Amino acid sequence: MKMNKSQWVGLFILLALLAFSLLGIVFSPYSISQQDLNAIMEPPSAAHWLGTDHFGRSMMTRMAHAIGLSFALSVLCVLTSSLVGTAFGVWAVWGGKKIDHAMGVVVNILLALPGLVVVLLFAAIAPGSFLVLYLAISLVQWVEYFRVVRAVTQGVIQSPARQSSQMMGFGRWYQFKRHIWPAISPSVFTLAAFGGANAILTMASLGFVYVGIQPPLAELGLMTVELFPYYSEAPWLLAQPLVVVALMVFSFHLLAGKRT
Amino acid sequence: MKAMLLKRALQLITVVWGVGTLTFILMRSLPGDMAYRIAASRYGQDNVDSNAAALVREELKLDQSPLAAYFHWLTDLLQFKLGDSLVSGLPVRDAVEHMLGHSLVLALAGLMVSVVIAVPFGLLSAWRGNPFDAIIMSLSSVIRAMPVFVLGVLFILLFALHWNWFPVAGFGTPAHLVLPAVTLALSLAAVSNRVVRDSAKRTFAAAFYQFSKVKGLSNWQTFRQHGVRNIAVPVVAFFGIQLVSMIEGIVMIESLFSWPGIGHGLAHAIFARDIPVIQGAALVMGVLFVLLNTLVDVICLWIDPRGAKTL
Numbered sequence: 001m002k003m004n005k006s007q008w009v010g011l012f013i014l015l016a017l018l019a020f021s022l023l024g025i026v027f028s029p030y031s032i033s034q035q036d037l038n039a040i041m042e043p044p045s046a047a048h049w050l051g052t053d054h055f056g057r058s059m060m061t062r063m064a065h066a067i068g069l070s071f072a073l074s075v076l077c078v079l080t081s082s083l084v085g086t087a088f089g090v091w092a093v094w095g096g097k098k099i100d101h102a103m104g105v106v107v108n109i110l111l112a113l114p115g116l117v118v119v120l121l122f123a124a125i126a127p128g129s130f131l132v133l134y135l136a137i138s139l140v141q142w143v144e145y146f147r148v149v150r151a152v153t154q155g156v157i158q159s160p161a162r163q164s165s166q167m168m169g170f171g172r173w174y175q176f177k178r179h180i181w182p183a184i185s186p187s188v189f190t191l192a193a194f195g196g197a198n199a200i201l202t203m204a205s206l207g208f209v210y211v212g213i214q215p216p217l218a219e220l221g222l223m224t225v226e227l228f229p230y231y232s233e234a235p236w237l238l239a240q241p242l243v244v245v246a247l248m249v250f251s252f253h254l255l256a257g258k259r260t
Numbered sequence: 261m262k263a264m265l266l267k268r269a270l271q272l273i274t275v276v277w278g279v280g281t282l283t284f285i286l287m288r289s290l291p292g293d294m295a296y297r298i299a300a301s302r303y304g305q306d307n308v309d310s311n312a313a314a315l316v317r318e319e320l321k322l323d324q325s326p327l328a329a330y331f332h333w334l335t336d337l338l339q340f341k342l343g344d345s346l347v348s349g350l351p352v353r354d355a356v357e358h359m360l361g362h363s364l365v366l367a368l369a370g371l372m373v374s375v376v377i378a379v380p381f382g383l384l385s386a387w388r389g390n391p392f393d394a395i396i397m398s399l400s401s402v403i404r405a406m407p408v409f410v411l412g413v414l415f416i417l418l419f420a421l422h423w424n425w426f427p428v429a430g431f432g433t434p435a436h437l438v439l440p441a442v443t444l445a446l447s448l449a450a451v452s453n454r455v456v457r458d459s460a461k462r463t464f465a466a467a468f469y470q471f472s473k474v475k476g477l478s479n480w481q482t483f484r485q486h487g488v489r490n491i492a493v494p495v496v497a498f499f500g501i502q503l504v505s506m507i508e509g510i511v512m513i514e515s516l517f518s519w520p521g522i523g524h525g526l527a528h529a530i531f532a533r534d535i536p537v538i539q540g541a542a543l544v545m546g547v548l549f550v551l552l553n554t555l556v557d558v559i560c561l562w563i564d565p566r567g568a569k570t571l
Contacts (some may be wrong), residue, residue, distance in 0.1 A: 036270065109278055112271040113546045116508035117526070120281045124530040124538055125289055126442045201407050205508075208409045209527040231417060244411050250405030 009194075010254025015069055025062020033057065033216040044078075046145050047221040054222075054230055055236055063240055069219055070248060072090065073134060074199040078192045080138040085145025086188060090180060092146070093153040094172075100150075107143050123206055126190060127212035137202055139223040148187045155181045165201035193256035197249045204245050220245045237240050261561060268554040280337045280484060283539040284330055313457035342543075344538040347400055352540040355525065360544055362431065363521030367510055369437055370444030371499075378449040379495075382456025396453065403450035406508045412443045412516040440517040444509050448502055455498040456491070463490045493564045500556030507549055 002226040003011070044051045050059035092103040110118075123134035156162055162179040170178075172259035200220075206212030208220025215222065231238045295317040300308045336343070342352035385393040403411070419439060420428040426439050463469055464487070472482045511523030518524065522541050529537035 108267070108271055109274040112275045112550055113278060113542075114504050114507040114549055116511055117542055117545050120526060120530055121279070121286070121510070121538070121542055124533065125282075125286050127530075204407055205512055206408065208512065209531075211527060211530045221409070224409070228413065231421070238413075242413065246406045246410055249407065250402070253401065255407055 007257050010251040010256075013251035014255065017244070017248060017251075017252065018071055020065040021064045021067040021071065024060055025068055028058065028061040028064060030058035030061045031215075032218045041230060041237065043234075043236065050240060051234070051237060053095050053227060059240060060240045063221065063244065064222060066218040066220045066241065067244060067248075069130075069213070069217070070200045070203060073130070073203050074133050074138070074196040074252075077137045077141060078133075078195045081141035081195060082145050082192050084138070084190055085142035086149050086184065088142070089149025089184075090153050091152050093157050096203045103146070103150075107146060110140070110143050116205065119202055119206065120211065123211045127211055127215075130213065131220060132207065133203060137199050141198065144191055144195070145188060148191060149184050150250065152184045152187060153180055170173075191255050193252050197252035197256075200245065200252070201250050228243050265530075265554070268557070271553075272547065272550045274418060275550055276337060276543065277334070277540045279539060279546055280328075280334050283535055283542070284333045285534050286538065287333075288329075289324065291355040301391055310489065331467060337539075338542075342540045345534055345537050347532050347534045347537075352536045355537060356522070356540040356544050359520060359522045359525045359541065360548075362519060363510055363514070363523065366437070366440055366514065366519055366521055367442065367506060369441035370509070370513075371506070373441055373445035374448035377445060379456055381449075382419040383411050383460050383491075385457040386454070386460035393457070397457075400453055403446060408443065408447045408512045409516050411447055412439075412513055415439050416516075423487070428517075436517075436519075440513050440519050443516075444513050447509055448506060451505070452495070452502060452513040456495055459491045459494045461485070463487055466490075467483055489563060493560065496556065496563060497560050500560075501552055502558070503549060503552050507545060525560075 019024055034057060036052065038056065039048075039052050040056045042048060042052045042056075048058050048060060053062065059066075064234055072098060083095035088103060090098045117131070118140050119136040123138075124133050126132040156179055159179070162175060165175050165179060170196060203212055203219065206221040207223075208225055210222075210225065211217040215226070220241045224238065224245075227234070227238045227241070278521045295307060295313040299312040303312055340353070342356070344351055347353060348355075367475070381396055407416075416428055416439065419425045427433075428438050431437075449474045469482065469486055472486050473479075477485065507523075510521065511526065513519065514524035515519045515527045522545055525537060526541040528534075529541060
């Protein structure tokens with residue numbers, strides 16, 4: 001797959017953020033909840049590269065953990081939802097009318113509620129649970145892959161190339177690899193990049209309305225709310241989570257390339 | 261048309277069932293004895309004894325088997341008996357009706373402002389081409405990358421706290437509506453102006469459009485006679501798709517600006533674990549979502565009757 005310049009830029013920013021997060025988690029001498037009330041809201045210094053928050057916790061460490069958490073969630077969600085969505089999408093076309101119909105009913109149920117409301121309801125069942133957040137976001141996201149993959153696969157299944165491939169006795173896996181996957185992979189890739197952005201957005205949004213990941217864990221949306229009261233004393237603190245969320249979403253959008 | 265309406269009606273039923281089931285699971289999965297917990301939130305922590313709990317148990321029929329309780333829950337829901345809030349004790353219906361009005365005002369204002377922003381900018385981008393087009397497109401991708409709440413926080417910092425032009429949060433006067441509506445509108449317009457632009461570009465380049473110019477119509481006449489309708493179809497259809505982001509935007513913006521709408525109510529209820537209110541708010545959002553989608557479908561059919569066969 002060839003990537004254009006802006007996609008490389010997006011990938012580069014994401015990798016840089018990931019590197020920052022991993023290095024920060026591994027090498028930071030502080031923990032995310034280690035307070036130092038003698039040094040609150042300090043500007044960036046040699047001891048605290050990104051300053052300290054209102055409890056004197058190291059912002060560098062907290063940002064590294066928050067970014068790591070966002071990446072972990074988005075990667076997990078993208079992997080799960082793309083695998084499930086693609087598999088079901090191909091299966092719905094290949095498996096005959098009955099299966100297609102049954103899937104259609106499930107998808108219609110899921111599409112009837114806005115995604116964020118579904119995630120909020122799940123978050124209400126187990127507040128602050130990373131696992132439930134992951135399950136809820138994946139549940140919402142796989143539908144997109146399903147719909148696109150199903151639509152594209154329908155054309156490929158009817159194509160003479162695929163049919164002669166079947167008549168020559170090639171197995172289903174080979175047919176998928178040779179005929180279906182090349183047709184759907186660009187769309188799946190684009191959806192995956194947007195899905196990664198959406199997962200990060202959703203987690204930050206939930207954190208922001210206080211029903212997502214709970215304190216003292218570091219999470220970008222949660223940090224925004226926590227630091228908001230100190231916007232005038234320490235604007236550089238509030239700016240950090242805001243900039244990083246926007247940057248992550250932006251680079252995922254860049255990575256997705258042109259909307260198809 | 262009939263098939264489309266039937267499909268939407270089915271969706272409406274699944275919304276009610278889905279929300280009902282999820283909130284039922286929610287109710288059952290709360291830790292501790294439900295009767296005691298509900299009594300505690302109703303009468304205060306200090307006034308809970310076994311009598312109060314028994315009263316609640318009797319009133320809400322909490323000692324049924326799970327299946328019977330589930331059935332009971334759904335039949336209540338079908339009759340729109342939403343119960344009382346666990347926190348305030350007020351009927352959920354009144355609260356939801358109150359919140360719905362505020363949300364609709366915000367949504368409508370946001371949508372209108374977004375159309376006012378997106379349509380002229382989209383048309384201009386298509387009409388003028390580069391460099392205007394390139395500037396607007398990159399500007400909108402930057403705004404698109406910002407989560408709604410980041411945009412909102414920036415607006416609060418600039419217009420409310422720094423310049424003091426508008427109130428930070430709350431409701432009541434028209435000035436309170438400005439910041440939330442503009443935040444919502446900008447986040448919507450940053451996406452929809454691209455759709456307007458693409459649709460307009462396609463129409464301007466089409467053979468029939470060129471022909472009507474060649475036969476002597478002025479620019480404005482061509483646009484009005486041959487442009488508007490053709491440009492409008494994908495744009496209106498896209499507003500349907502955008503409903504999702506609009507409802508999600510409303511949840512975030514209402515929480516941020518303390519706007520007393522459904523989204524704010526939902527987030528608060530989830531935080532307080534006030535399940536009847538969660539159910540009521542989620543239900544109204546889902547139903548509204550399906551109804552608006554139906555409306556968009558109908559409008560699309562009205563603009564372009566050719567689509568009737570494919571629906």
